[in-house]
Amino acid sequence: MSLRNPYGDFEITDPQAMRALAHPVRLAALSYLQKNGPATATQLSEHVGASPSVTSWHLRHLADFGLVIDVPPPTGSDRRQRWWNAVARGFRYEMPDTPEGAVAGRLLRAEMMNQALETAQRWLAETEPTLEPEWSRLAGSANTRLELTAAEAEELEAAIEQLIAPYVGRRDAGRTPEGARPVRFIRLSLPEATDPEAGS
Numbered sequence: 001m002s003l004r005n006p007y008g009d010f011e012i013t014d015p016q017a018m019r020a021l022a023h024p025v026r027l028a029a030l031s032y033l034q035k036n037g038p039a040t041a042t043q044l045s046e047h048v049g050a051s052p053s054v055t056s057w058h059l060r061h062l063a064d065f066g067l068v069i070d071v072p073p074p075t076g077s078d079r080r081q082r083w084w085n086a087v088a089r090g091f092r093y094e095m096p097d098t099p100e101g102a103v104a105g106r107l108l109r110a111e112m113m114n115q116a117l118e119t120a121q122r123w124l125a126e127t128e129p130t131l132e133p134e135w136s137r138l139a140g141s142a143n144t145r146l147e148l149t150a151a152e153a154e155e156l157e158a159a160i161e162q163l164i165a166p167y168v169g170r171r172d173a174g175r176t177p178e179g180a181r182p183v184r185f186i187r188l189s190l191p192e193a194t195d196p197e198a199g200s
Contacts, residue, residue, distance in 0.1 A: 004158070006165035010067060010088035015096050015104035017065035022107035025050045026058045027115060030067055033086040038071050040081045059084050067091065089169055116186045123184075135181075145192075157189065 005011060012018055021027055028048040033039060041056035048055055062068045063084075071085045095105040128139065148156065164185065170176055 005092060006161050007090055007168045008088060009090040009092045010086075012065075012067075012091055012093040014065065015098070015101035017067070018093055018096075018101075018104040018108040020061055020065055021067065021091075022104070022111045023058065024048075024111055024115070025055065026062055027108075027111050029055060029058060030062060030086055030091070031115065033068060033084060034089055038074070038083045038085040040083055042081070044084075056082070089172075113188065116188070119184065120186060153189070153191065160187070 012021070021030065025048045029044050032044055032047050040052075041059055042052040044059070045052045045055040048058075050058065059068055063070075066087060068084050068086055071083050073079050073081060073083050077083075093105065093108065095109075096102055128136065131139065146156075
C-alpha cells in the first residue's frame with residue numbers, strides 16, 4: 001500500500017473530474033455509495049436531494065470520470081434497474097498547480113468541507129443524544145494550533161493516515177472485532193496566513 005495513499009483511495013488528478021465532483025448531488029451520491037454499497041438512482045435520490053432522473057444523470061457524469069461503475073443487480077431485485085457502485089472506498093486529490101486546476105480543486109475542497117460540517121451538525125442533532133455514555137465520552141473534537149513547516153505538515157498528515165490505515169476497510173476483510181461500530185473521523189487541516197507581525 002502506498003505511503004501516500006494507505007487506504008487505497010481513488011486518486012483524482014483531472015481538474016475536470018474535481019470540478020464535476022464539486023457538485024453537491026454528485027459528491028453526496030458518491031459518499032453514499034462509498035458508505036453503503038450499490039444502489040439505484042431511485043434509492044440514491046432520497047439521500048441526495050434530487051429526483052431519480054436527475055440523480056441518474058449525475059451518476060452517469062461520475063461514471064465518465066471512472067468514479068462509479070455499473071454493477072450487476074443483487075439477487076432477487078428488479079433486473080431492469082441500473083445499479084451503481086463506487087470504484088473505491090474513498091477518494092483523494094492534490095491541489096493542481098495550474099490556475100484552472102486550482103480553481104477546480106478549491107471548488108471540490110469547499111464542497112467537501114460543507115458536507116463534512118453538515119455531517120457533524122446532523123450527528124449532533126440525531127446521533128449524539130442516543131449514544132451510550134461510553135461512546136458519548138469517546139466522541140470529541142480538537143482545535144489545536146501548531147507551528148509547522150510545509151514538510152512537517154505533510155509528515156504529520158502521513159503519520160495520521162498510517163495510524164488510521166489498519167482500521168480502514170477491515171469490515172470488508174471480515175476482521176471487525178465484536179463490539180466495534182462505525183466511527184467517522186473528520187479532519188480539517190487549515191494552514192493560516194503568514195502573520196507579518198510574527199516575530200516582531
